[in-house]
Amino acid sequence: LLELSFPEITQILSSKSTSRQQNNSFTIVTIKNEEYTFTSNNADDIRDLIINFLEGLKRKSKYVVVIQDYEPQGQGLAIRRGDVIILEEQTRANVSGYLFGYNERTGATGEFPSECVYVLPTLSKPPQEILQIFTLQWSDDNQQKLQNEHLFSGFSVSGNNNGEFLPEQGYTLEKYAETNFRVPPKRSWSNTFARRGGVNNGGDRLWAFQKEPLRQPLLKKLQEKLELSEEACACFMNILKYMGDYQSNIRRRATNELTDAIFDPALKHEILKDEIYCQIIKQLTDNGHQASESRGWELMWLASGCFA
Structure with a gap:
């Protein structure tokens, strides 16, 4: 295979x-x-x-590979085609179109133009043999030009003016929620200062990660359907358990039991498929916990297969 x-x-x-x-x-x-x-x-x-x-x-990703040489005039990070740069956190707040990172080849840190690098789709450093292929592909100018066109023609992820790499014409769950989610409860004094991505996401951010169980389904089309609403909330509870975001003293259920409990209701009731999709995407949005996020992507993979 x-x-x-x-x-x-x-x-x-x-x-x-x-x-x-x-x-x-x-x-x-x-x-x-x-x-x-x-x-x-x-x-x-x-x-x-x-x-x-x-x-x-x-x-x-915090790993980029250089596709175009850059020699700064004064301060900045000199980079050469094939260099691997590890991005620093503060690069995301850069408003000048520059990124900040560490050049593994030279051991230096500094700023460089975002247009000179290709962001590697990975959460961990790729094996050296893969990085060497990138270096070889940009060994001469003609090959570099062809390879750059090749890299960006199939799918588009580009840097915006905040130094963040976002899909062009992206459609977020937040946008979808504006017309399809139920109206969130009014914000109370206790959750006004809730931390972004924390245990309580503030209540009005229905599209973002939370650790608390849902009391109502996300989609407004389910609100008047009592039995299906209860099923939807139970599915979300099982998503929390599967991703490790809900601790309970009750015996921990086996992984296959949890996935069955998440997807079986949607396979029986077509209307629940959209709800489960939204619940999983919600838990992947602004999720600051790597282990939880990894489990969430497992659920997304399973959902894509179950609901196709």
Whole structure:
């Protein structure tokens, strides 16, 4: 079986079949310029899912590889094609289009233009053999030009003026919540000062991570359906338990028991599928806990397969 890590994927393309007898297909292109084509009725959905994973990893990543030499005039970080830079936290607040990081080759730190680097879609440093491939691909100017076009043509993640890497024309759960979520409860004095991403997210941020169980479903279309509302809240409780965000003295349920409890109701009631999707995405939004977030992505992967 073919196994690729996310940093190796540089382009994803899909094509629609002109024949009713043939399925649509999508193609994955790697940093080695290898192409792998897969045929499926759900080719577009699979392509979009992989792109979403790549974009999510890029937003969280602190590893970039240099695709264009930069020699600062005065202060700044000198970088060379193929260098691996580890981004510092403060780079996210940079409003000048520059990032701040540590150059592993030189051991120096400093600022450099965001347009000179490619963000690696990973939460951990890629193996050296993969990094060496990037270095070889940009060994000469002609290859660099071709490779840069190749990197950014299949999916788009670019730096905005805050130095953050965000998908172009991105659509967030916050935006979706404006028209599809129930009206949040009025803010009380106790949760006015709730910390972002903390145990209580403030109540009015229904689209963001929280550690407290839901008392009502997220989607307003479920509010008048009492039995389904209870099912939705029970599913969220099991999501909290699966991700390790809810501690209980009761015997810990097996992982497969929790996933069954999360997805079975939605497989029986179509209307719950959107609710479960939103609950999982909610728990991945502004989640500052790596272990919890990793478990959340497992649920997203399972949901994509169960609900396809």
